[in-house]
Amino acid sequence: MTPAIDTRALRKDYGRRTAVRDMNLTVETGCVYGLIGPNGAGKTTTLRMLLDIIRPTSGEVRVLGRAPRAGGPKLRRRIGYVPGELRLEGRATGRDLLRHYAEISGPVEPGAAEELAERLDLDLARQVRTLSKGNKQKLGLVQAFLHRPELLVLDEPTSGLDPLVQREFLQLVREAREAGQTVLLSSHVLSEIQQAADRVAVLSEGDVVAEGSVSELRLTAIRHLRGRVDAESAPGLRSSLLALPALREVEVAEDGRFSGVLDSEPNALLKVLAGYRVQDIVIEEPDLEESVLALYGQEDDRG
Numbered sequence: 001m002t003p004a005i006d007t008r009a010l011r012k013d014y015g016r017r018t019a020v021r022d023m024n025l026t027v028e029t030g031c032v033y034g035l036i037g038p039n040g041a042g043k044t045t046t047l048r049m050l051l052d053i054i055r056p057t058s059g060e061v062r063v064l065g066r067a068p069r070a071g072g073p074k075l076r077r078r079i080g081y082v083p084g085e086l087r088l089e090g091r092a093t094g095r096d097l098l099r100h101y102a103e104i105s106g107p108v109e110p111g112a113a114e115e116l117a118e119r120l121d122l123d124l125a126r127q128v129r130t131l132s133k134g135n136k137q138k139l140g141l142v143q144a145f146l147h148r149p150e151l152l153v154l155d156e157p158t159s160g161l162d163p164l165v166q167r168e169f170l171q172l173v174r175e176a177r178e179a180g181q182t183v184l185l186s187s188h189v190l191s192e193i194q195q196a197a198d199r200v201a202v203l204s205e206g207d208v209v210a211e212g213s214v215s216e217l218r219l220t221a222i223r224h225l226r227g228r229v230d231a232e233s234a235p236g237l238r239s240s241l242l243a244l245p246a247l248r249e250v251e252v253a254e255d256g257r258f259s260g261v262l263d264s265e266p267n268a269l270l271k272v273l274a275g276y277r278v279q280d281i282v283i284e285e286p287d288l289e290e291s292v293l294a295l296y297g298q299e300d301d302r303g
Contacts, residue, residue: 119168
């Protein structure tokens with residue numbers, strides 16, 4: 001099956017500054033793919049090149065099997081897009097604006113706009129210019145999902161939304177995947193990526209520094225360790241734990257309570273603890289946020 005998105009050595013330069021650096025990215029059809037990274041990592045620039053809003057300096061890109069530049073309006077009608085900086089103004093009501101979008105994008109099921117608006121708690125009778133930032137963002141989401149496009153490109157889509165609406169948005173993303181749609185989701189809200197994405201690319205300074213499933217990326221993350229041994233073992237345990245190169249921030253109390261941060265799989269740690277009377281131990285599941293921060297740190301060290 002042809003990938004929904006495929007880039008080869010995609011690059012974008014602005015004078016001497018490189019925003020996207022020879023990016024190779026493949027998004028399979030029917031999956032939710034997350035792009036994460038800090039501001040300036042190249043996420044928005046990448047999305048804009050996919051949609052032919054800006055042109056790459058070099059490299060190749062295919063979206064739904066077509067080059068964006070050659071695909072024209074026919075290709076764009078197969079895509080739903082929420083930009084990172086959504087600007088909606090005017091005296092038209094939300095309902096009128098969505099009616100206009102429906103005429104441009106193609107067939108829309110009767111009542112689709114009203115159903116989406118109700119799920120996102122959006123009043124379509126209000127003029128767009130009177131809407132808050134959060135309600136404008138809801139309107140942008142409705143227009144993107146409205147015609148059930150083959151591909152959804154969502155750049156920081158939950159900016160300004162309250163937690164309940166964010167949860168409903170994530171449900172919409174899951175339903176889109178179940179319907180066979182592809183979703184490319186750019187976000188700095190890592191919990192969204194953890195809950196929604198099948199695969200993730202981590203961007204830093206225009207480079208993909210890691211790519212894989214959420215579970216694979218979580219394996220690279222640090223783990224928080226805490227536990228307790230009998231008090232008599234505490235002095236010896238401290239020296240044993242300090243000898244482990246993958247364990248840092250080691251603390252051992254007189255009563256035998258201990259904690260630390262583990263940078264690798266726990267095999268070596270468990271071998272050490274096997275020599276003590278362990279009363280309690282918890283090794284917390286790694287968090288994607290810490291994984292990402294660790295990857296950035298590795299990238300910085302290489303630079």
